[in-house]
Amino acid sequence: MHSSALLNLERFFKIYFKKYNNPTILDYGGAALDNQKSALTILQKHYTNYKYLSLDVVPNKENEIEATRKNIDIIIKDPYKIDELEKESIDIIVCTSVFEHIEFFWLTYLEILKLLKPQGIFYLNAPSNGDFHRWSTDCWRFYPDSGNALVKWGKYNKFKPICLESFTTKQILECGWNDYVSVILKDETFKDNFDSKIISEYNDYYNGIDDKGKLSNFVSKSEDQNNWGYRLWYKLRKKKDKKKYKLDY
Numbered sequence: 001m002h003s004s005a006l007l008n009l010e011r012f013f014k015i016y017f018k019k020y021n022n023p024t025i026l027d028y029g030g031a032a033l034d035n036q037k038s039a040l041t042i043l044q045k046h047y048t049n050y051k052y053l054s055l056d057v058v059p060n061k062e063n064e065i066e067a068t069r070k071n072i073d074i075i076i077k078d079p080y081k082i083d084e085l086e087k088e089s090i091d092i093i094v095c096t097s098v099f100e101h102i103e104f105f106w107l108t109y110l111e112i113l114k115l116l117k118p119q120g121i122f123y124l125n126a127p128s129n130g131d132f133h134r135w136s137t138d139c140w141r142f143y144p145d146s147g148n149a150l151v152k153w154g155k156y157n158k159f160k161p162i163c164l165e166s167f168t169t170k171q172i173l174e175c176g177w178n179d180y181v182s183v184i185l186k187d188e189t190f191k192d193n194f195d196s197k198i199i200s201e202y203n204d205y206y207n208g209i210d211d212k213g214k215l216s217n218f219v220s221k222s223e224d225q226n227n228w229g230y231r232l233w234y235k236l237r238k239k240k241d242k243k244k245y246k247l248d249y
Contacts, residue, residue: 001037003173005096005125008181008198010042012123015196016092016183022049023091028112029098030054031072039094040071055085080107082115090115096125100140106153113159116186119193121164124150128168128180129222144168144207147182154184162188165197167208171223178206178223 001009017023025043031054032038040052055074074084079102093112099105112122126142147166154161166182181198185191191211199208199216206223208216224230241247 001032001096002177004169004171004177004179006037006042007172008125008169008179009039009094009096009123010046011198011202012094012181012183013042013046015198015201016121016123016194017047017050019193020091022051024051024053024089025092025094026085026090026115027052027054028093028095029056030094031056038071039096053085053090055082080104080111082111085115087114088117088120091117091120092123093120094123094125097127099124099126099142101135101137103137103139105140106150109150109153110157110159113154113161113186118187119190120186121194122184122186124180124182124184126180128178129224130177142180144180144182144209146180147184147209148213150182150184160187160189161185162191162211163209164191164194164211165199165208167199167205167217170204170206181205 025039027039030038030040032040038054040054043050043052053073054071055076056072057079058075058077076082076084093116095112099108102108109122116122124142124147126140128142130141132138144166147163151161151163162185164183164185166180169179169181171178183198185194194211197210199205199210203217206217206219210216219226
């Protein structure tokens with residue numbers, strides 16, 4: 001898990017963990033490479049009363065990296081039909097750097113909603129930009145409105161979710177990656193139990209959207225596009241490309 005993903009997940013637990021008493025936490029896609037930090041790393045450092053489970057798909061035996069994965073409690077064969085766990089048995093599901101690799105992530109999302117208790121929440125972290133990284137596919141990138149789109153898809157399928165917050169985080173350390181984060185409550189009936197938000201406690205994010213639809217820290221361009229070096233190179237490249245492709249605009 002890269003540094004910004006770890007930081008985002010740590011902040012999520014700091015805000016939301018206290019809303020539950022001895023929660024059952026499912027780490028969807030939680031298998032870790034050797035010496036790789038994970039959600040369990042954060043939980044073991046800061047918390048005591050919880051039950052942690054990690055879930056992942058069947059490792060691909062043809063991929064040596066897949067074969068080294070550790071810390072899998074539950075192996076599923078089909079990401080679009082999870083029969084290995086009881087429905088409405090999980091308080092918190094966290095999912096980091098996984099949805100971009102799932103071809104039909106909207107079907108996986110419905111399975112996640114089925115697993116959550118009525119007051120359960122789903123934490124999603126997925127790239128909003130970054131390297132093309134196949135595992136074994138790399139299909140999607142996410143923006144702040146993605147959370148509300150998932151909510152609408154859930155309601156279309158007879159659930160009652162609400163997006164408590166969504167946003168895009170700034171690049172740190174490794175650079176290149178702007179993480180998309182959303183927190184979705186399975187049943188909007190319980191939204192008043194979640195008055196605290198990550199975007200209320202921290203300000204280093206872009207395009208935050210709360211459960212009332214309020215937009216904060218709006219930017220229309222990516223962090224890379226706002227970089228002075230990028231802007232300079234764009235001007236130079238534009239002149240070069242107009243000449244190369246004989247464009248008259």
